[in-house]
Each structure stands twice: as C-alpha cells, then as structure tokens.
Amino acid sequence: MLKDITLGQFFPGTTIVHRLDPRIKLLLTLAYITALFLAQGVVAYALMFVVVLTCLTLSKIGPKAVFRGLKPIFIIILITVVLNIFFVHGETVLLEYRFIVITREGLYNAGFMASRLIMLIVGTFLLTYTTSPIALTDGLEQMLNPLKKIKLPIHELAMMMSIALRFIPTLIEETDKIISAQRARGADFESGSLIKRAKAIIPLIIPLFISAFRRADELATAMESRCYHGGEGRTRMKVLKAQGRDFVALLLGAGLIVVIVYLR
C-alpha cells in the first residue's frame, strides 16, 4: 500500500526529457512553477495544461503513474475545492440554502485552485520521474557552486540531499515489510477509529528508527572505508555539459513565462 507513494521516484528512460541536463530541468521546473503562479484566466491555464500534457507525452509517463502520484494529495485537493466552493462568496449566487451559499466565483476559484495544485504536483513529478536523484543533486550542487565563495557547505548539503533521496524508497520498502510482518500477526491498520489506527502506527516507528540508524551507521562506515572526506579535490565521473537541446528547452521555458505574463 505504501508502494503507491511515487513521490520522488525515478523512472529510468531514454526520452528527450530524460536526457536533458539536470540543471536545465531544474531551471525549467522553476520557470514552470513561476508561470503557474502568474497564470490568470482560462486561456493561460489551458496553455499550461497543454505544456504539462506535452511534457508527459514526451517523457512517456503513462496516466497510471500520474494518477498514482496524485493519490496521496487527493485529500488536500478535495479540501481546497470544498473550502473554495463554500467560503468564497461572489456576486452571482447559484444556490442558497440556510447558511450554505454557493456562488459562481466560488466554483471558478475551486476549479482554478484544484487545477493549479494538480499541475504543480505533476510538474514537479515530471522532474523527479525523469531525473535520477544523483543527477538531480549533481545539477543542484553545480548550480549552487558560486555560493561556496560565501563559505556555504554546498557539497555537504548536496551529499546529504542525495543520501536522503536515496533512502526514501529504502525506508518505504522497510516500512512495508514491517507493516506486513505485523499484519501477519493480526495488526489492523485499516479499520477502527482514528485513535486506534494512530496507536497501531507506534509499533511501526520503533523498528523503523532502529533500522534507519543501523543503515546510517553502515553507510557512514562504508563511505569512510572508501576514503570519502568531503568535497575537496573530488572529481566526477560524469561531467555535466549543456547541449543544443538544453538551450532550446531553456528558450521555450523563457517563452512560456513571457506568454503567460502577456496573457494577464
């Protein structure tokens, strides 16, 4: 059941989106998010929608994977929609019953907020689906490199991030195993009151922490025995180099922002 959380998971592939320079992809994601928040009106949203759809198609990510990715935030989307429908009050009243007032503006708002949220999530998925965590942190490290001048430990931060990303799937898998073992002994995580279910979580956390510490310890030993000593003098196996397609992608991203601003 936890396997359904695909957040931060990488789907290997060889499409054009996969092959883009991770730095460019990071920039494009930033551009995309900016555009999303600048977007106003149906036309702009439709344009953003087309952009997302095109990227998904290009990177060959199936609708199944997208829906699975959206599942964990479904509740948040639902709450947003409900709040907007009932609490945003505008001019045109569509329905009025006692204290319930639904207006056209409320409905519009709900629709926009929901699509904005969905597109935001899908857009960031696109980045993690098509970029391996290693490439991602590499890209981030290089983009932030100038900050080393002001003594920020960029390499160490990037290393911490890649380790964290690397261990998300492992921890999920581990949790799944522990859940299975306890379900095999009759633990019930699915039914009962909220309090009862929350209580059932406690026995999960203990073995999970223990194994996380064990893993951290093992990893530290493994890194030390391979003489890891931080960023100083470290060279890379894969040196990032932007190519023609990367610049084209960057131009398209800039173009998108311009168009969205123009549509405001």
Place this chain on the structure above:
Amino acid sequence: MHMLKTESLTHVYSSGTPFEHVAIYDIDFEVEKGEYLGIIGATGSGKSTFISHLNGLIKPTSGRVLYEGKDIHESKSFTRDTRFKVGLVFQYPEYQLFESTVFEDIAFGPKNMGLSASDVEERVLEAAGFAGLGDQLLKKSPFELSGGEKRRAAIAGVIAMRPEVLILDEPTAGLDPRGREEILRNVMNYKNAHGATVIMVTHDMEQLARAVDRIVILAHGKLEMQGTPAQIFSQDEALSALGLSAPKVTLVAARLRALGLKLPEDIYTTNMLCNALKELKQSKGKGESVRSNPGGDDHA
C-alpha cells in the same frame, strides 16, 4: 479437503509502470493437513511473494487462494481469521521485533486475537517453550538478544497464535550450524505437538531431504517441479538447469561411486552415507569385494 490451495495464482508488481514485473505466474498448488513441505528456488524466483499470498498479505493479481476450500479474500473478517490460522514468519524476522520485552513481543499476536490476559500468557509461555527461550530471556528487551535468539523470539511470536499452517521463509539463513539445528527442531516439535502443516522456504537441501514430505520448486515465478525429496534429487540435470543442486552428500556419494565404491543411488543425508559406508565395511569384513573396479582409492 486441502488445507491450502491456490488456483492459477499470478502476481504482478508495479503494474503499469516501467518497473512492471511478473513475480509469480499461474501457480496451482495444494498442501494437505499435517504435511511438511519444502519450497526451493533460486534467488528472485518468487518464493517470498508466493508465500505472502497464502495468508492474504498480498492480494493476487489474478487467481485465488483457498483455505479449507474457502477463498481467503471472500470477506475482510475471513482474511483476518486466516492470518491467525496461517502463521507466516518472514525472511530475517529479527528486524521486526519492537515491543519493550520479549514477552510483550510474543504476546502481540495472541492479543490481537482478542484473548484474555491469562490465555495470552499461556500462549506466550508455550510458544517460548517451543522456541527454546528461557524465562530470563522473556523479561529482556528484544534488542539485547543475540541474532539467533532474536530469530527464535520472532518465530515464537507467530507460534503463539497456534497457527494450523506454519510458514517460514528461510528461517535458518545466516545462522551457525547449531542455531540452524535448534530452529529446525523447534519447528518439528511444534508440528508434532499440534499436528500442524509446515511450509518452509530454504536453501538447505540436506535439511529438506531429512525432514520434508514433499518439495516444490519455483523457477522464474512458475511452479517447475514437485515431488518427494528422492524424486527431486534424483534429477540432477534438471536441478542444475534451474540453478539448484542435490545435497552435497549426494554429490559426494556419486563421486565415490564413480571411483568404484558400491554405494546405493539414493543417498541424500550424511546419516544415509554413513550407514551405507558402514554396511560396505561390514561386507568387506566378510571378504566380499567392495569395489566394482580395482584401482580406485578406497577412502571409506
């Protein structure tokens, strides 16, 4: 009626993603009450996936699992009941202990069954007895135990539910010979005391030859062969094609035979080899020839 039965059981992991993987495919399998069954197969052949279906932890992608003739996913309450009747000990179960004392950990299952405190205690003590855990260990934190003791505590946690079918996934992996023997004896004792069915996944061929009634071989997610240990281990070529092999002693006996000793073909355990060699020695004492071709070296 069969105790447990599967009908064209298939499981696909991560279907609809690039990671899609058919872990088991079209498995028809059954086990009788009181049977001791061994499951073998190369790494990744789907053994763990398969046995997780037998107590309803994983839902089949297609096909059915029947417990005493009833589909275990028929209703939620029946699935849960099945979990208590089909006890499953996972691979490396020692990482899953979590309570503050060993006693509490073993009591987790019986408590979930809704038993009274005195019943729970009785179950725990009985299970600890089967697993060979002394009273002073029960008061300790599970994290203070040795690896082998942890493993036995985890097994006790499942035995405490008094399952009718006890399934163990490589219970002896990573233990020293004595730890292995102890666990196998614990399982055997439980089986004899309760007339339970036992299904054991293992890589230890000699242990299989010694204890089990029937062996099932999985390969690439399919049920490839099944039969008594003698039937299975006599098919040396088929076994090595699946990345498996007969017990070491069988191979030793075959070599000795090739060197000229008159040994029988069906030697699957060290004991059998010893007895065969003793017999050979006695017949030698009576002046009969023990070699079929003079020239080979007699190491007996």
